[in-house]
Amino acid sequence: xxxxxxxxxxxxxxxxxxxxxxxxxxxxxxxxxxxxxxxxxxxxxxxxxxxxxxxxxxxxxxxxxxxxxxxxxxxxxxxxxxxxxxxxxxxxxxxxxxxxxxxxxxxxxxxxxxxxxxxxxxxxxxxxxxxxxxxxxxxxxxxxxxxxxxxxxxxxxxxxxxxxxxxxxxxxxxxxxxxxxxxxxxxxxxxxxxxxxxxxxxxxxxxxxxxxxxxxxxxxxxxxxxxxxxxxxxxxxxxxxxxxxxxxxxxxxxxxxxxxxxxxxxxxxxxxxxxxxxxxxxxxxxxxxxxxxxxxxxxxxxxxxxxxxxxxxxxxxxxxxxxxxxxxxxxxxxxxxxxxxxxxxxxxxxxxxxxxxxxxxxxxxxxxxxxxxxxxxxxxxxxxxxxxxxxxxxxxxxxxxxxxxxxxxxxxxxxxxxxxxxxxxxxxxxxxxxxxxxxxxxxxxxxxxxxxxxxxxxxxxxxxxxxxxxxxxxxxxxxxxxxxxxxxxxxxxxxxxxxxxxxxxxxxxxxxxxxxxxxxxxxxxxxxxxxxxxxxxxxxxxxxxxxxxxxxxxxxxxxxxxxxxxxxxxxxxxxxxxxxxxxxxxxxxxxxxxxxxxxxxxxxxxxxxxxxxxxxxxxxxxxxxxxxxxxxxxxxxxxxxxxxxxxxxxxxxxxxxxxxxxxxxxxxxxxxxxxxxxxxxxxxxxxxxxxxxxxxxxxxxxxxxxxxxxxxxxxxxxxxxxxxx
Numbered sequence: 001x002x003x004x005x006x007x008x009x010x011x012x013x014x015x016x017x018x019x020x021x022x023x024x025x026x027x028x029x030x031x032x033x034x035x036x037x038x039x040x041x042x043x044x045x046x047x048x049x050x051x052x053x054x055x056x057x058x059x060x061x062x063x064x065x066x067x068x069x070x071x072x073x074x075x076x077x078x079x080x081x082x083x084x085x086x087x088x089x090x091x092x093x094x095x096x097x098x099x100x101x102x103x104x105x106x107x108x109x110x111x112x113x114x115x116x117x118x119x120x121x122x123x124x125x126x127x128x129x130x131x132x133x134x135x136x137x138x139x140x141x142x143x144x145x146x147x148x149x150x151x152x153x154x155x156x157x158x159x160x161x162x163x164x165x166x167x168x169x170x171x172x173x174x175x176x177x178x179x180x181x182x183x184x185x186x187x188x189x190x191x192x193x194x195x196x197x198x199x200x201x202x203x204x205x206x207x208x209x210x211x212x213x214x215x216x217x218x219x220x221x222x223x224x225x226x227x228x229x230x231x232x233x234x235x236x237x238x239x240x241x242x243x244x245x246x247x248x249x250x251x252x253x254x255x256x257x258x259x260x261x262x263x264x265x266x267x268x269x270x271x272x273x274x275x276x277x278x279x280x281x282x283x284x285x286x287x288x289x290x291x292x293x294x295x296x297x298x299x300x301x302x303x304x305x306x307x308x309x310x311x312x313x314x315x316x317x318x319x320x321x322x323x324x325x326x327x328x329x330x331x332x333x334x335x336x337x338x339x340x341x342x343x344x345x346x347x348x349x350x351x352x353x354x355x356x357x358x359x360x361x362x363x364x365x366x367x368x369x370x371x372x373x374x375x376x377x378x379x380x381x382x383x384x385x386x387x388x389x390x391x392x393x394x395x396x397x398x399x400x401x402x403x404x405x406x407x408x409x410x411x412x413x414x415x416x417x418x419x420x421x422x423x424x425x426x427x428x429x430x431x432x433x434x435x436x437x438x439x440x441x442x443x444x445x446x447x448x449x450x451x452x453x454x455x456x457x458x459x460x461x462x463x464x465x466x467x468x469x470x471x472x473x474x475x476x477x478x479x480x481x482x483x484x485x486x487x488x489x490x491x492x493x494x495x496x497x498x499x500x501x502x503x504x505x506x507x508x509x510x511x512x513x514x515x516x517x518x519x520x521x522x523x524x525x526x527x528x529x530x531x532x533x534x535x536x537x538x539x540x541x542x543x544x545x546x547x548x549x550x551x552x553x554x555x556x557x558x559x560x561x562x563x564x565x566x567x568x569x570x571x572x573x574x575x576x577x578x579x580x581x582x583x584x585x586x587x588x589x590x591x592x593x594x595x596x597x598x599x600x601x602x603x604x605x606x607x608x609x610x611x612x613x614x615x616x617x618x619x620x621x622x623x624x625x626x627x628x629x630x631x632x633x634x635x636x637x638x639x640x641x642x643x644x645x646x647x648x649x650x651x652x653x654x655x656x657x658x659x660x661x662x663x664x665x666x667x668x669x670x671x672x673x674x675x676x677x678x679x680x681x682x683x684x685x686x687x688x689x690x691x692x693x694x695x696x697x698x699x700x701x702x703x704x705x706x707x708x709x710x711x712x713x714x715x716x717x718x719x720x721x722x723x724x725x
Contacts, residue, residue, distance in 0.1 A: 619714050
C-alpha cells in the first residue's frame, strides 16, 4: 500500500474510531443528569444515527458537485469549524423530568453535534474519492466499508476495557480533541490526493460489474430494492436497541453494557462486507431461528435469569439477526457509482429503527414490545433473499429443529429450578405457544409460525397479566407495574421488585422486603431520634415512610413520575405515615446539591436503575456530598444489594481514600421476619465514630473488612469491570 493509499485508509479508520469512542464517552457524561436510566443510551443512539444520516445525505449531495476541487473547498469548512467547539463538555443545566428525551437530544447536539456530523460524512466521501483516485482497486471501494467498521469495532472494544478503566473523562476529551485535529488533516490530505488524480487524467469509465459480486451499472435500483436496503438496516438497528435495552434493564446502564452489543453489531458489518460471500445464508437463517426461539422463551417467562443466560441469548440473537440483515445488504450492494445512495439508504434505515424504538414505542405502548415486534420483522426478512422474487415457503435447515426446541425450553427449565408464583401459568403459555409454532412450521411457513408465536404469546400473557397486574405505565425511566396478589401488593420495575405492602390490617403498616423493621434499613429509620429530619433518595412504594413517627419529617427524592403516581395511588405508606412526608421530583444527587449542609439526621440512598445502583451515586464526590448533608451526629445509609456486582469494593476504596468510617450489615432475616416478607440485604452506613460505636453494639452491623479488593470511583473515572462478580 502506497503512502497515498495509506492516507485514505488512516482517515477512514480514525474517523470511525472517533465516531464510536465519543458515543459512550459523551453519553456517560449525560447519564448522571437522568438517574442512570437505560433510556439515556437508547435516546443517544437515536441522535447518533440521525446525525449519521445527515452526514451521509451531505456526502451524497457533495459528490454531486462537479470536480473534487469544489467538494474539497466546501468540506474543509465542515471539517475545521467544529474545532472551536472542542473538547466536548456538557453544559451546566438542570434537567426537566417532563421532557427527558428531547433534552438528551438537545444536549448531545450542543455537546458533540458539529464534530460528530463532520466525522459521519467521512465513510462514503472517502470511498467516493477512492473510486476517483485511479488506485488499482478503485473500481470496488466497498472493502473500505469493512475497514471503517473495523475502526469502529476497535474503538468500542477499547473503551470499556482500556480507555474507561485507565483514563478519566477530562483526559479522554482532551485526547479525543487532538485525534480529531489529526483526522481533519488526514482527510484534507486524502482530498488533495484525489484532486491531483483528477487533474492528471479524466475519471476512469464506469466498470460494468464491480469486483466481489457487485451489481451491474445497468441493474437498476428500483424503489422495491431501495426499500429493502432501508428495511434491512432498520431491523438490524432495532434489534441492536432492543437487545441493549433488555440487558441494561436487567443488569446496569453503563458503557460496558452499551458497547458490547454495539461491537457485535459492527462485527456483522465487517464480516458481511469482508467475507460474507463465504458464509452460507442457510446457516445464518438457521441460527436466526434458534435465536428467535430462545428470545421468545425469555419473553414469555418473565423471571430473573442468570447473567450468562441473558447475555448469551440476547447477544446471540443480535449477532445472527444483524448478520442476516447486513449480509443481505452486502450481497445486494450496487455499483460504486451508486455508492453514496446505498449508504444513504443504510443510514436512513438505522435512524428509522432507532426512532421507532426510542421515541415512537414509548408513546404508543405501556410495555417494552420492541423486541417481539423486531423478531417478527426479522422473520419476514428471511424471505427477502437478494435476487429472489416470489420465494416458496422457506424451510430451515434440519439441524435448527433440535437447537430451536432446546433454546425455546431453556427458560422453562430455569423457571422449574426456582418455582415461584405464576410459574404454572407461564409454563402453560410456553406449551401453547410451542404448539402454535410447530403447527405453523409443519403446515404453513416459518413466517406464519413466527407471527402466531408472537401474537399468540401476546394474547395468552395478556390474559394472564390482568390476574395480577392492576396498573402499568412506561416512562423514560422504564416500565413500572403494580401487581395485586391475595396477600400483598407489589411494585415491579422491569423485573426488579421495588417494594410491596401486605393487605392484612395487622401487617398493612409494616414494610416488607428490604424495609422490614428487622432489617438494617428499617431499623435505622425506626431508631432515628424524635423530631428527626430524614432524607430518602429513591421512593419505590414509600415503605420507609411507615416507620416515621409524629414530629419527624421525611423527604423522598424520586426521578420517575410514574413511581410517584403509583406509590400514591396503590400503596398507603405515604398517606398513613405518622411523619410529615414530602416528595421532590428529580435526580436525588442533583436535588441534594441545593439542600443546606447538615440538614438531615439520616440520609438513606436507596435508588436503583433496574437492579443496579446508578454509578454517579457511589462516586467519591457523591458520598462526600451526602456526608455534608447530614448533621455532625447524622448517618448516611446506602442500599448496595446487587446480584451482579460486589459494591463493597467501592465502599472500601472510599473508606481508604477518605479515612471515613464505614460499617456493613450483611443481613439474613430469621424465620419470623421471612414470614413477614423481609429479604436478605446489604447496607452500609457512614457516620461519626461515636454514632458508629452505637451501631456496632447492634448485631446487624460490623466494620467493613479491609482485606478485600477495593476500587475508588470518582465523577471523572468509574471502573465497572473491577466490581462485577
